[in-house]
Amino acid sequence: MTRCAEALVQLLEGYGVETVFGIPGVHTVELYRGLEGSRLKHVSPRHEQGAGFMADGYARASGKPGVCFIITGPGMTNILTAMGQAYADSVPMLVISTCNRREHLRLGHGHLHELPDQRAMVAGVCAFSHTLQHPAQLPEVLARAFALFGCTRPRPVHIEIPLDVLEMTADGLDLCPRALPAAPAPAPLAIKAAVELLNNAQRPLILAGGGARGAGASLTLLADRLQAPVALTTNARGLLVPEHPLLLDGVQSSAHGRQLFAEADVVLAVGTELGETDYDFFSLGPLVFKAPLIRLDIDPLQVLGAQPAQVGLLGDAGEGLRALLAHVTQRPVGLAWAGERVAQVNALEHASWSPKQSRLQVLLDTIRDHLPQPLIVGDSTQPVYQGALGYRAPSAGSWFNAGTGYGTLGYALPAAIGAKLAQPARPVVALVGDGGLQFSSAELIAAKEAGAGVILLLWNNGSYAEIRDYMNAKAVPLVGVDILTPDFGALARSCHVSHHLVRDLACLRELLGQLGDCAEPVMVELDAAAFLAE
Incomplete structure (x- = not known):
């Protein structure tokens, strides 16, 4: 008999998972039965918060989701902080936990590791939290998780499996990974409107965040073609090489950085929330853009966020940048607004x-x-x-x-x-x-x-x-x-x-x-x- 826990491990292997972080407990031993003989490497942290942070670092460094096996109750309360960090920074993390048997859920009878509603508790720090009711649901729910990681804003996903479901037979289930959708590209009409603004600009500016990870080559090409200064948030550092003449230091929160922003006649924000800790760390006040703002983001709530866009490009950063590159015209290299102004602002930053x-x-x-x-x-x-x-x-x-x-x-x-x-x-x-x-x-x-x-x-x-x-x-x-x-x-x-x-x-x-x-x-x-x- 193939148990649900063993089917889970087989599906994870199919989706390319190689490493799992977790601490074995009474309520997760069936998951470890599934690990025996698999290709998955298990790493034992000393605290569930550590497991979550390890999965976070693994995901950022590998480009693959970090996966955790976590026990019911205290294991989940311990990992919540790590899930909150991953949620804030859009890091793909799959947290698989157990929960009490289905007939014991939400009754408050004092069973081991019992919580009033574990799924509801976790829901605030993940894209979705799902309680598996039967092994037959497992292939679909896992496919949803990996689809979210690849074609929407990646954030933690929590799947909890009741103890009785974990031991149920999964014989007959299709354990092949499902074909996942590709990340969407922005609409052509929106690209056309953005290109018109960029081609008519004399002082374009690019602000890039962690949502542009993986699109560094396209971002660099677009900056060179537009001769646009580029400011990178913490999670976007390295998208332009250190010696690039258009690369601004972290001036987003400084007065001289704000002055540069005010001089721009169009601003393209790519994969960034334009949030306080990147753009107002010194409490100068909210960003105010005098120029039209173009926002390229896979999250519609960001396109329509606190800094509303004149043109919203809803889709993957790489797809959107490539679409812009197909139509944006080359500007002369060495414009004063570009290299000279970047050097001035960086010098002011260092002098401060x-x-x-x-x-x-x-x-x-x-x-x-x-x-x-x-x-x-x-x-x-x-x-x-x-x-x-x-x-x-x-x-x-x-x-x-x-x-x-x-x-x-x-x-x-x-x-x-x-x-x-x-x-x-x-x-x-x-x-x-x-x-x-x-x-x-x-x-x-x-x-x-x-x-x-x-x-x-x-x-x-x-x-x-x-x-x-x-x-x-x-x-x-x-x-x-x-x-x-x-x-x-x-x-x-x-x-x-x-x-x-x-x-x-x-x-x-x-x-x-x-x-x-x-x-x-x-x-x-x-x-x-x-x-x-x-």
Whole structure:
């Protein structure tokens, strides 16, 4: 007999899933029966939140959905934060959980791991949450999930399987993956209207976000053809190469960036929410576009969002950019609005940085330039906030973090583990503060166990320093921000991981040169006070 759990694993294999993150529990053991003999690799985090963050990092680095097996009740409440992060950043994540037997649901009789309504609880952080009532529903529901990941705005999907359904026979089910629809392209009439605005513009501007991931080549071609400056959000970094003359630094939230926006006579926003943490981090007020706004987005709610478009292009970013390229005319290279204005605004951005910010920027550039094509995964920590202003990623998908958007702590280490498992040949750096690491430090031993050679770069300033600075600026008493930290060397060694304490840039450069092909996880503790005083 083929049980429902075994049929699930076979279907996941058919859709190209290779890795599953989860912690076995009494309510998920049937799922693990299905894993036996399959091609799926199972990775055991030390907390379900870690499983979700690992799946998030894996999805971003691989382009495939991250998949989790999670127990009923506490497992699902533990993973909600990770699902919220993935929801905010449009990351495809498939969370498969169990729930109590169908005859026990929503009765409140005190069964193990019981919740009043688990599906309803999870629904707010996913595209949809579905309770499987019979194995016969499994092929259709999984197909819906993978269709959503590929041709709409990707967000977490939750499928819960009651314990009795998990054990039911799935004999006779068609376990071949279904043909999935392609991502839609914008309507030709809308493309025509956008092309007319772009071809008549003298000062076009492009704003690109994470929805343009995978469309870097087309975005670059369009920017070159229009001679349009390009501003990239955190999740879009690397879509243009670092040395591109039209690439703006992270000026979206600065006064000089706003001035550039005001000078544009048409703005093309591609795959971006135009949200606060990317475009108003310094509280200058909501964006106000004087020029016509074109929005290209796969999500209709964004096309008609808080910044309404004069022309809305509803569809996949790559399809839309290619359609625009087919009709947009080439503008002369070297226009003052383009290269010269970009250089001016970038210079103003760099001049506005404090000595501390400039030093943090040197740290980020050192990591990038002394590792071969590094992938940096950041937490909410001071170097990452600086990266939002000045880091130029070497390629698409090589810089992502929790410092914007949902803004959780404890993200970087588990997400970097997932990214390293997806990209084992690349150096993957988890850039974490001493406060943030304490949210998920248990995952360091999970990295060792999984053979994920993550470089954990610990920015140790002995506090929640960003919040401390904010409290100082607001004249709020400093309560709860100066925290006791572990002996991180002892912590690393207890997890069977090597530890290096670094106090200056020269030592960091030398050490990074040795870690480029690191196959085992390693902790590099950077003494923040010594580094900033150098």
